[in-house]
Amino acid sequence: MSKVRVRFAPSPTGSTHIGTARTALFNWLYARKTGGAFVLRIEDTDKERNTQAALDELLSGLKWLGMNWDEGPEVGGDYGPYFQSQRGDFYKEYLQKLLDAGRAYEQDGAIFFKLEGERYTEYDDYHKAEIEKVRAEPVVIDDLIRGKVTRREERDFVIVRSNGDPSFHFVNVVDDIAMEITHVLRGEDHLSNTSKHVELFKAFGVKPPVYAHMPMILKDPKLGKGKMSKRDRGALIEEYQQRDFLPEAVVNFIALLGWSPKDDQEVLSIEELIERFEVSDLQKAGARFDEKKMSHINFEHMKRLPIERYLAPAKSALSKAGLIDDATDDAYLTQVLTLCQEKINSFEDLPAFSAYFFTEAYSVDEKTDKKMRKRADAGERLGEAIPALEALPEWRADSIESALQGLADEKELKVFAWFPLLRFGVSGVGGGPDLLPMLETLGQKKVVARLKKFQASL
Incomplete structure (x- = not known):
């Protein structure tokens, strides 16, 4: 088997969702488990929606969670991510291959990928017009989580928009080819795209990577039904940073959203997660978010911290609450925190729990x-x-x-x-x-x- 190469390819359009972080984590764990490579690729071809603030938050969150990537353009002696917006010439080269092979054509200013198969027209009630369709061969996706999934593309699809920007489907496949990606672990919402991607791989004469489509993260039952949105409490990685959660606890919790080790142990270090992680153990059913479980796992990780590591996040929480400053005696602070360590679930609870140690104005x-x-x-x-x-x-x-x-x-x-x-x-x-x-x-x-x-x- 060739060396495993996985990629995390987010589009920075807003705050980093816990589901986005989970996609990164499962790819990162698989790369570390197999001794493979974890590639970070920023899908920023949608210039109207992508923002620098969202990108900065994404990169900050990945670094905070400890998910380092293995290659990319060198930036100040370190690796930066790949940016699709900087690879335009490369996409033009691959587009020309499709045009030369008769597998792409221009229409109304856009460029379409041409499917192979028998063509026929059918009246479309929505468009109120005759639409050309194609009886293409069915695409069989051998998914590591869902088993064999059969889908069929019925219409040619856009690979370059009328404004000249390449589409997600096109750049996704071209970059996977160029970066020699062997496995694609992503959310199940992308399963509907996969047949298009497989068709493009076939047109380029390249074997597609192995796919694994992960379940959606569902709301905490107390918050309602359905998929967890960015508006739900606990949905954003930035929130955990602001609430002084331990990054290793957040990683532990996220890993349990759709995966669990065979012995059902829940509190795991990063090293244990890498050792035990298997893609075959990922579940098909939706993963239910549970804030109480998140707090419990954070508490267990907090209890295990050596006091010297406990000090930094504790100081951060107490400083933000105005209870300590640079003049606070470290020996006294260490004594207080040693007493508190096994009593609180999170550092955000620490100020209220310990205020009377630092001020006479306690509740x-x-x-x-x-x-x-x-x-x-x-x-x-x-x-x-x-x-x-x-x-x-x-x-x-x-x-x-x-x-x-x-x-x-x-x-x-x-x-x-x-x-x-x-x-x-x-x-x-x-x-x-x-x-x-x-x-x-x-x-x-x-x-x-x-x-x-x-x-x-x-």
């Missing part, structure tokens, strides 16, 4: 506030705990625990009689990181001051 949970104030012993318990904590010569979790246990023994109560009041008094919430390490991290001065303030408000 107070009203429900927990009412619950604490209803306790008849709230003032008494705080009156016992504050002096005991204030008197500690060393502020460590174990010494805090000993002081509270001493109170419990003295009052013949369980130590948890103080815990909820202490937690709420210093954080304004009823849950969070383990209490004793949290108190140690906040520091004696801050803890005692907040508890006194809470006591005074009762």
Whole structure:
């Protein structure tokens, strides 16, 4: 078997959809799995719709996800993508081959590809005119996901528009030939195009690549039915970047939209995805987007991060929320984040979860506030705990625990009689990181001051 060569050929007309990223990912995984080449080719012949902003976002998203491509024109010592808009002379050369062979002709300023087969006319109700059709041989597509699919082209089709721009079908095939693409993995919405492409390959005397048409990504059931659109929450790669999701978690989640390893393991590293990926395991049925699953996978990847890697995205989220700045002590920040790491699903939740570590202007949970104030012993318990904590010569979790246990023994109560009041008094919430390490991290001065303030408000 010749070396696998796959391509990702997007048209940059807007924000990068999760389905576009999945197409890139499955091609990238297949190339890495087989030791093949992953080619990035920008289909930008539609000058009216393609934008530089969309291209910049696309390239930024690919790099953020870690999907590096293997070849292209050199740009500053690195590879840039191929741009179809820069390959006009090349397309003219291939067009001339079809014209010379009698497989293309001009009509109304456009150039059409001429199908082989018996020609006849048929009245078309939509166009209100006689339309020439062709009884061409059926095209059998041996699809890696869908099996054998038979389609038949019935009409000649445009390969160069009347404005001189080559059509998608034409440049797609010419570039696949020139770049020696062996496998084409793309969305099932392109299946209807494939018979045209096969006809063009035949006209050039070239064997078509192997095709695999992937299922559509469907909306989260909570958002309705049908295909996921760019307007749906979670549909855009840029959104995950802005929400400080981990790129490796996004890659993991996207990979599970239409594919799964045979042991049904869901949380996978990039290396594990490459090792386990098989095109034959791609499903035919639509892949259902699930935001809860995305959050869960992100959480699992966050838990596994070494703290030194956890710091960068955490700092980004806290800085955007205005909770930290360049003057924030890194040692203190590391302590706080170590406590938070196993408690939050995403970095976008981190500011709200940890605000009381960084500011006195933190939110107070009203429900927990009412619950604490209803306790008849709230003032008494705080009156016992504050002096005991204030008197500690060393502020460590174990010494805090000993002081509270001493109170419990003295009052013949369980130590948890103080815990909820202490937690709420210093954080304004009823849950969070383990209490004793949290108190140690906040520091004696801050803890005692907040508890006194809470006591005074009762």
